[in-house]
Amino acid sequence: MVTSALDFDFDVVVIGGGPAGATTSTLIAQQGHRVGLFERETFPRFHIGESLIPQTYFTLQRLKMIPKMKVSHFIKKYSVQFVTQHGKLSEPFYFVDHRPQDSSQTWQVRRSEFDHLMLKNAAEQGVTVHEGARVNDIVFDGTRATGIKVTLAGETEPREVRAKVVVDASGQQSMLIGKLGLRDWDPVLKKAALWTYWKGAHRDQGRDEGATIVLQTKDKKGWFWYIPLHDDIVSVGVVAGQDYLFKDRGTTDFETIYFQEVDRCPGLQPRLAKAERCDIFRAQKEYSYRSRQAGGDGWVVVGDAFGFLDPLYSSGVLMALKSGEMAADAINEGLAKGDTSEAQLNRWHKPFADGMDRMKRLVLEFYDGFSFGRFVRKHPDMKDLVTDVLIGDVFKDDVDQLWPLMDELRAELAAAKAAQAAQPTPM
Known part of the structure; x- marks a missing residue:
């Protein structure tokens, strides 16, 4: 699918047409910027990660996707x-x-259909979409990304596409964090x-x-x-x-x-x-990893190209949508003031990573056998914050009240277990 005449000079180039790439490109195009999206596959294509959690609603709303979801056949x-x-x-x-x-x-979505719907929605809002396009390399001038080299469908020779910002939404293979050596594998998950x-x-x-x-x-x-x-x-x-x-x-x-x-x-x-x-x-x-950086001079990584947490609690699509949304806001702001530096394009890294860490903490608690039922019984006033994490409302500092209380309960249970073990065995 090619949505307009060929144009190889964009404000923003996006590599990858999954939820993160479609989100980033759509929100930038909505502001009137010229966006080119280059996707290796021809949609629809298979992908895992089929369950949407409630907090995805608000990004989908900004993308003008909610009316389409409401009339879809998704469960x-x-x-x-x-x-x-x-x-x-x-x-x-x-x-x-x-x-x-x-x-x-x-x-609950079949990702081949949901992702295709998202990509078509991006095209409807002004994104120039090229499917079957193989991105060969990301072009740098020193430390600044200036474009990509891409071989389009039906062509044999790559051509250079120029842009003020390059967005890597290429998935877990993540061209940029591999090229720049930024991937950290999770030591626990x-x-x-x-x-x-x-x-x-x-x-x-x-x-x-x-x-x-x-x-x-x-x-x-x-x-x-x-x-x-x-x-x-x-x-x-x-x-x-x-x-x-x-x-x-x-x-x-x-x-x-x-x-x-x-x-x-x-x-x-x-x-x-x-x-x-x-x-x-x-x-x-072994799919749990993260980039040490979300943006640099002229470049940004989003979605699975930035990192992936764990299937538990179905946070994958939320993280893709939210990273695309936060990155797009940083890029739009940077384009408006003529600043596509690392300081501008990486500014969303900490708030996004903090949200990811909050979801990760709950994932680790589950794997460690933590009793959320016992925790809520002891701290009934914390039930809403636990629920906030489960539905994906993790991009706020209020949630951090949970962790000291969870540590306290774990210490109490460990002490009680140790005391019980120390009791003399009845004769």
Whole structure:
């Protein structure tokens, strides 16, 4: 898809047409700037990360996407549920009970369709979109990015495209953080995921039909996501430590490993009893990383090109949209005052990274076995802030009140456990 006549002199060039690239380009084009977006694939194309959390609503609203989402066939999502390693199902957590507003209803999306809708929306708002375009390199003049070299669909020779700002939204391969050596792998979250799709799997009824379900496996060594999509399809994947999932099993066969974990998940087995697998098995390993910098002279990284956290709590699309939004605001401000320096284009890094860290803290607490129920019972006034993190409202300092109180409870429980262990054994 090419949305206008060829033009190779832009205010901003965006590499990648996923949610982060589409968001950044759309919000910049809305301000009247010339934006060229170059996407390697031809959409629609497969991608994982299908569950939207409520806080995505506000960025989608700025993108003028909400009316399109409301008339789409995407499954409406009102809640999340958790299932213990013994198969016990929690009460649904309805977002509207926390915030009675439109944003409390969100969607479960097939990413091939959602991303295509986002890309078309960008084109409708003035972005020049080139699909099937392979970006060969990012051009620098000293430390300043000045454009890209790209081979367009149907061409054999690359051409140079000039821009005041280059936005890398190229996904986890991330051209810029690789080129500049900025990637830091997470030292703790060394997880992996293995997933496939099912037809005819169990679906709850009414407003519970679209609930995301998080099911723990025995001994809490891993957990499954269960995400109902349209056309009677359910996305079901297991997340666990990379070494546990793929080493020392005597097999590297994805199907065998997947069903070994299904057998260890009592809450999942009845949901798949009458289902038929309708896709291949896919895996992704050690995916938690982050760039040490979000922007430099003439360049910015957004979405998975900046970093990825973890599938738990479905924060991936939110982080893509929010990074695109915050980067676009910094770029628009810089273009308006003629400043595309590192100081200007990296100014959104800290507030975004702080939000990512808040979500990461809750992810780590889950993996560490922290009892959120016990915490809320002890601090009922903190329930709303815990909920804020779960729905993605993490870009505010108020949330930081949680962490000292969580540390305090953990210390109390550890002390009580140590005291109990020190008690003499009855004769």
